[in-house]
Amino acid sequence: MAGSRDPSAQDAAESAGAVATQGRASSGDILVAFLLLGATSFGGGVVAYLREALVARRRWLDDARFLSGLELAQILPGLNATNMSVYVGERLRGARGALAAVLGMIVPGTIVVMALGMLAQSQRHLPDVSSVLAGVAAAAVGLTLATTLQIGRRQLAGLRSLAVVAVTFAAVGFLHLSLVIVLVTVGPFSVWLYWPRAGGERGGA
Amino acid sequence: MLALQVLAVFSLLSILAVGGGTAVLPEMKALVVDRFHWLTPDEFGRIYSLGQLAPGPNMLMVSVIGHRVAGYAGAVAALVGFFLPAGLLAYAVTRVWDRYSDSPLKVACERGLAPVTIGLMLAGTLALGRTVIDSADDVTIAAAVTAILLAVRINPVFLILGGGLAGYLIGS
Numbered sequence: 001m002a003g004s005r006d007p008s009a010q011d012a013a014e015s016a017g018a019v020a021t022q023g024r025a026s027s028g029d030i031l032v033a034f035l036l037l038g039a040t041s042f043g044g045g046v047v048a049y050l051r052e053a054l055v056a057r058r059r060w061l062d063d064a065r066f067l068s069g070l071e072l073a074q075i076l077p078g079l080n081a082t083n084m085s086v087y088v089g090e091r092l093r094g095a096r097g098a099l100a101a102v103l104g105m106i107v108p109g110t111i112v113v114m115a116l117g118m119l120a121q122s123q124r125h126l127p128d129v130s131s132v133l134a135g136v137a138a139a140a141v142g143l144t145l146a147t148t149l150q151i152g153r154r155q156l157a158g159l160r161s162l163a164v165v166a167v168t169f170a171a172v173g174f175l176h177l178s179l180v181i182v183l184v185t186v187g188p189f190s191v192w193l194y195w196p197r198a199g200g201e202r203g204g205a
Numbered sequence: 206m207l208a209l210q211v212l213a214v215f216s217l218l219s220i221l222a223v224g225g226g227t228a229v230l231p232e233m234k235a236l237v238v239d240r241f242h243w244l245t246p247d248e249f250g251r252i253y254s255l256g257q258l259a260p261g262p263n264m265l266m267v268s269v270i271g272h273r274v275a276g277y278a279g280a281v282a283a284l285v286g287f288f289l290p291a292g293l294l295a296y297a298v299t300r301v302w303d304r305y306s307d308s309p310l311k312v313a314c315e316r317g318l319a320p321v322t323i324g325l326m327l328a329g330t331l332a333l334g335r336t337v338i339d340s341a342d343d344v345t346i347a348a349a350v351t352a353i354l355l356a357v358r359i360n361p362v363f364l365i366l367g368g369g370l371a372g373y374l375i376g377s
Contacts, residue, residue: 038261043362046262072302074322075314077222078291081262086295087302098296106288109261110268114280116255117269128373135346135372137254137337139365142350144227144330149355152323161320168324172231173331179221179232183321187223191317196309 024060027096030089033058034104044147046081046105047073050088060092081105164190208278211271214241215286222291224322226264230329234336243274250337257365342375 025033033053041049047070054060061069069091073083082102089101123129155161168186171177214236222229230253237243244252252273256266264287271283305311338344350364 040260042260043360043365044257044263045361068302068306069299071311071315072295072298074224075311075318076291076295076298077220078288078295079222079225079262079264082288082292083295086292087299090296090299095296098292098299102288102292105261106265106284109259109265110284112261113256113259113265114268114272116258117252117266117272120251120255121273127376131372131376132369133251133254133372134337134343135375136258136365136369137250138343138346138372139350139368140254140257141330141334141338141343142347142368143257143354143361143365144326144333145347146351146354146361148227148323148326148330149351152320152326155320155323161323164317164320165324165327168321169327169331172325173328176231176235178235179229179325182325183221183223186324187318187321190321191313194317195313 025058025092025097027093027100030092030097031100031104034085034089034101035108036104038105039108041081044143047084050081050084054088061088065091160193164193207275208271208282210241211274211279212282212286215267215271215283216290219287219290220294222287223318224325226262227329228322228325231325231332234332237270244270246336248273250333253333254337254365258362342371346371 037046037049037053051063051066055063055066066088069084069087070080072087073080076083082105085101085105086098089098091097093100120129120133149156152165155165164186168182171182171186172179218229218233218236221232234246234249238246238249249270252266252269253263255269256263259265265284267283267287268280271279271281273279275282334347338347346368350361350368353359353364354361
């Protein structure tokens with residue numbers, strides 16, 4: 001990966017950093033680490049589990065690199081958890097590392113949720129199973145709301161960002177506009193709103 | 206054939222999932238329930254909630270949707286569709302990411318897309334609530350879970366299980 005870079009001093013420094021990260025783990029190590037994460041990260045919030053295991057415990061990458069990856073994961077489409085897996089795996093061991101990390105992240109949970117799905121389907125006519133699932137579903141709504149409020153604490157506090165939140169929410173939640181339409185209209189508009197301007201206010205929510 | 210349709214639908218959702226799984230829930234429901242009639246709203250909500258009980262990303266429940274629609278081929282199609290396009294994009298961007306660490310576009314994208322993401326996640330929560338909340342008891346359970354999670358640090362999986370227990374006690 002270093003070979004494709006411009007030979008500027010900054011890139012040389014970055015490549016040195018990449019080399020330091022590269023080679024800390026084999027594809028096998030990565031697969032095992034992510035299988036463990038994929039099998040034990042209950043309750044959502046996978047990114048917190050990732051940070052604990054990869055930065056704090058195994059020291060495969062430092063916090064700065066982890067946060068840089070998190071920015072990438074949040075800007076791009078896709079789940080933060082799998083985007084982060086791609087990023088960390090690539091940084092550690094290239095394409096094979098990325099593949100090992102993603103597979104490790106998704107295979108254990110897929111097996112569990114498929115088993116739960118088949119169990120629920122086969123027992124769906126039992127009134128008790130139906131009651132339990134209704135309670136689980138209601139709790140899931142509460143969890144999803146809490147997660148949204150926690151992640152969005154900053155965005156819900158500032159006037160400018162709150163306006164964007166409200167427009168997006170209304171467009172999809174009440175006007176039922178297609179997500180594509182909302183993303184290609186509100187998305188660029190909001191990015192423009194936050195474009196750093198000379199002399200203007202910078203940053204903040 | 207049906208599996209190919211599943212692959213197409215989830216590939217589209219993969220690329221649209223700016224802000225993650227919850228953000229794309231309304232669109233997923235619109236396609237899976239309203240457009241293709243693969244599931245009833247109730248089934249969709251129940252499958253989503255199963256995802257909260259499994260480890261790893263909640264959205265692994267797309268495999269269950271695929272399985273209901275087109276068997277094991279459908280499960281694989283849903284997973285490949287939902288994870289491959291976004292994964293390839295993440296891989297491509299990872300390789301050039303450090304070169305643009307301080308670009309204004311990156312900073313503006315990050316700040317500008319954050320409130321869009323929150324709006325989409327709220328819409329996702331609303332779509333989910335409309336689907337699965339159909340009694341005062343459900344409202345109570347959901348509100349209690351939200352309040353507890355905002356007040357104390359606790360692994361949410363215990364509250365999901367608690368919701369199941371509450372549902373059982375209310376139902377029996």
